[in-house]
Amino acid sequence: MIGWVIGGLVNWAADVLPGLQPGERPDFSAVWRARAHYWVLTWWRQRQGVCPHCEQKLKRRHLAVNLIAIILTTAMALHWGWALETIVGWLYVFFFLAVTVIDFEHHRVLNIMIAPAALVAALISLLPIAPEPLSVVLGGMVGFGLFLLLALIGRGALGMGDVKLAGVIGMMLGFPNVITALMVGAILGGVGAAVMLITRKATRKTAIAYAPYLAFGALLTIWWKLRIF
Numbered sequence: 001m002i003g004w005v006i007g008g009l010v011n012w013a014a015d016v017l018p019g020l021q022p023g024e025r026p027d028f029s030a031v032w033r034a035r036a037h038y039w040v041l042t043w044w045r046q047r048q049g050v051c052p053h054c055e056q057k058l059k060r061r062h063l064a065v066n067l068i069a070i071i072l073t074t075a076m077a078l079h080w081g082w083a084l085e086t087i088v089g090w091l092y093v094f095f096f097l098a099v100t101v102i103d104f105e106h107h108r109v110l111n112i113m114i115a116p117a118a119l120v121a122a123l124i125s126l127l128p129i130a131p132e133p134l135s136v137v138l139g140g141m142v143g144f145g146l147f148l149l150l151a152l153i154g155r156g157a158l159g160m161g162d163v164k165l166a167g168v169i170g171m172m173l174g175f176p177n178v179i180t181a182l183m184v185g186a187i188l189g190g191v192g193a194a195v196m197l198i199t200r201k202a203t204r205k206t207a208i209a210y211a212p213y214l215a216f217g218a219l220l221t222i223w224w225k226l227r228i229f
């Protein structure tokens with residue numbers, strides 16, 4: 001159920017948020033008005049991907065996101081049971097899935113997602129489960145600082161969006177788990193880039209979307225470490 005809700009919200013975020021002008025407010029009422037457009041599992045097969053709301057042929061991403069969200073949220077519920085960790089994990093599944101889809105499709109990490117995520121991570125640090133407030137501050141500084149350094153050395157290979165994302169991941173995981181998360185993300189990103197070079201889907205000059213790898217590394221580390229904070 002929760003996975004169903006989250007998957008549709010991710011589709012909404014990925015469709016609506018990248019098109020916003022600076023300072024413009026997202027249209028939340030569309031979540032309900034155009035719900036068939038974001039929650040596609042019930043009609044996808046009969047209509048072969050043609051949305052009953054707007055009659056457009058939707059991307060396969062709409063279907064994939066619905067399915068992946070259900071799988072991830074169910075896996076987290078089975079892992080943690082009825083615990084605060086599960087609810088926090090669900091919030092982070094929403095955030096990381098949306099960041100991943102938007103970075104793949106637009107090569108951007110949006111401030112409108114980063115800022116609320118930083119606030120939520122700070123609030124979660126006040127709960128008895130997640131990393132302690134001091135560890136959150138330290139994790140955020142280390143993540144942001146490390147990637148800022150890499151961005152300066154790499155001269156454009158990493159965008160400021162990736163740097164801010166690394167800071168937020170640091171806040172979610174705290175110190176020292178931020179190091180594990182970013183290293184897992186960097187290794188996954190390296191493997192991904194190598195595969196793309198070998199299969200010639202990319203050349204050395206192609207800009208690679210790093211955020212999905214960082215997101216996946218963070219999610220794996222949250223799953224693995226959140227219990228033992």
Ligand SMILES: [Zn+2]
Pocket residue numbers: 034036037051052053054055056
């Ligand atoms: Zn539609």
